[in-house]
Amino acid sequence: MSADGRRFATRAIHAGQEPDAATGSTIPPVYQTSTFTQRGLGDHQGYEYARISNPTRTALEVALASLEGGEGALAYASGMAAISGVVQSLSSGDHVVVGDDLYGGSFRLFSQVMPRFGVECELTNATDLDALRAALRPTTRMIWIETPTNPMLRLIDVAACAEIARGAGARLVVDNTFATPYLQRPLALGADVVVHSTTKYIGGHSDVIGGAVVANDAEWLGELGRLRNTTGAVPGPWDAWLTLRGLKTLAVRMRQHEHNARAVAECLRERAEMARVHYPGFSDHPGHALAAHQMDGFGAMVSVELAGGAAAARALCEGTRVFALGESLGGVESLIGYPWTMSHGAFPEDRRVAMGVHDAVVRLSVGLEDAEDLCEDLVRALEEGVTR
Numbered sequence: 448m449s450a451d452g453r454r455f456a457t458r459a460i461h462a463g464q465e466p467d468a469a470t471g472s473t474i475p476p477v478y479q480t481s482t483f484t485q486r487g488l489g490d491h492q493g494y495e496y497a498r499i500s501n502p503t504r505t506a507l508e509v510a511l512a513s514l515e516g517g518e519g520a521l522a523y524a525s526g527m528a529a530i531s532g533v534v535q536s537l538s539s540g541d542h543v544v545v546g547d548d549l550y551g552g553s554f555r556l557f558s559q560v561m562p563r564f565g566v567e568c569e570l571t572n573a574t575d576l577d578a579l580r581a582a583l584r585p586t587t588r589m590i591w592i593e594t595p596t597n598p599m600l601r602l603i604d605v606a607a608c609a610e611i612a613r614g615a616g617a618r619l620v621v622d623n624t625f626a627t628p629y630l631q632r633p634l635a636l637g638a639d640v641v642v643h644s645t646t647k648y649i650g651g652h653s654d655v656i657g658g659a660v661v662a663n664d665a666e667w668l669g670e671l672g673r674l675r676n677t678t679g680a681v682p683g684p685w686d687a688w689l690t691l692r693g694l695k696t697l698a699v700r701m702r703q704h705e706h707n708a709r710a711v712a713e714c715l716r717e718r719a720e721m722a723r724v725h726y727p728g729f730s731d732h733p734g735h736a737l738a739a740h741q742m743d744g745f746g747a748m749v750s751v752e753l754a755g756g757a758a759a760a761r762a763l764c765e766g767t768r769v770f771a772l773g774e775s776l777g778g779v780e781s782l783i784g785y786p787w788t789m790s791h792g793a794f795p796e797d798r799r800v801a802m803g804v805h806d807a808v809v810r811l812s813v814g815l816e817d818a819e820d821l822c823e824d825l826v827r828a829l830e831e832g833v834t835r
């Protein structure tokens with residue numbers, strides 16, 4: 448519940464989305480304009496130029512801040528733009544400790560781009576808090592984690608990482624894309640910054656690319672806003688509007704996503720073709736207790752390891768008809784992906800293997816179709832894969 452006493456689903460629909468002051472429009476209009484007319488020099492209504500701010504984008508930012516329980520939010524042109532925006536607040540000589548089980552694009556940024564600007568990024572297994580402590584240096588300015596991780600769905604203790612970061616005088620950044628604020632609110636657990644690829648569950652319909660940063664430190668957010676204005680990685684008003692429309696139904700979608708994911712995970716666990724099924728909702732998942740403690744549910748991503756190795760994994764990816772083979776996740780339609788060559792192709796092979804992302808792993812983003820159809824689709828593809 449927020450300070451105004453409203454609960455999550457109500458805020459998703461109403462926070463920042465009051466009727467338009469000029470017209471009464473119930474839905475925030477798409478302010479498709481690059482500039483705002485001033486009555487006199489410097490006499491404007493809070494908006495000057497759309498790279499700095501735009502009312503449609505503001506509506507999205509207010510809603511996101513409310514749902515994550517943050518002081519403010521900034522919307523970006525993509526999840527990677529949001530992540531880049533955060534790391535642009537660092538300076539040459541700074542050090543970042545990065546949880547090593549993470550999205551391939553973030554890995555590329557930390558391993559290939561930031562070192563060129565003198566920011567050293569050290570990958571560490573953040574499920575091991577001693578390893579995390581050992582990685583700290585006097586110059587560590589950020590600890591960066593994703594939880595649940597992509598694609599192996601490991602759980603990282605946000606509150607413990609926040610305490611370690613505080614002790615080191617560093618910020619804890621949590622990529623909350625997989626969980627969404629409906630299932631996990633890292634700021635309440637002690638994190639300093641939340642980042643999102645809003646392309647995923649927040650937008651929810653696979654029709655718009657976007658990103659966001661939410662934080663409590665208003666001064667630092669102001670600095671980030673100035674950086675975003677300087678570098679220009681803003682979403683257009685239509686993209687902000689589409690994301691906001693998706694956001695309105697986040698609560699109801701996440702509940703159904705999770706229901707379907709559990710059904711799919713349970714159905715796959717019965718199959719002889721599976722070596723392992725990773726789903727944090729299973730009581731024997733190594734992160735189950737932590738997920739139950741720090742999340743309000745277990746999410747809708749499921750990763751599986753095929754007993755038949757790479758050939759069986761590829762056959763499954765190419766054999767489904769309801770699950771579409773494609774990059775991304777978090778949309779209403781189910782997606783199947785092969786991290787070995789797709790989302791995690793950017794990692795060197797030895798690192799992929801060390802993370803457990805080997806060539807028999809398949810990642811499922813379970814959508815909102817009928818769960819029975821999803822299970823039947825996977826079972827048929829598995830059976831056909833065996834007979835190929």
Ligand SMILES: Cc1ncc(COP(=O)(O)O)c(C=O)c1O
Pocket residue numbers: 525526527528550552553593597622624625643644645646656657658775
């Ligand atoms: C966890 C996570 N963070 C960040 C990103 C990057 O987001 P975008 O594709 O919107 O730039 C992704 C993309 O898949 C992701 O899965």
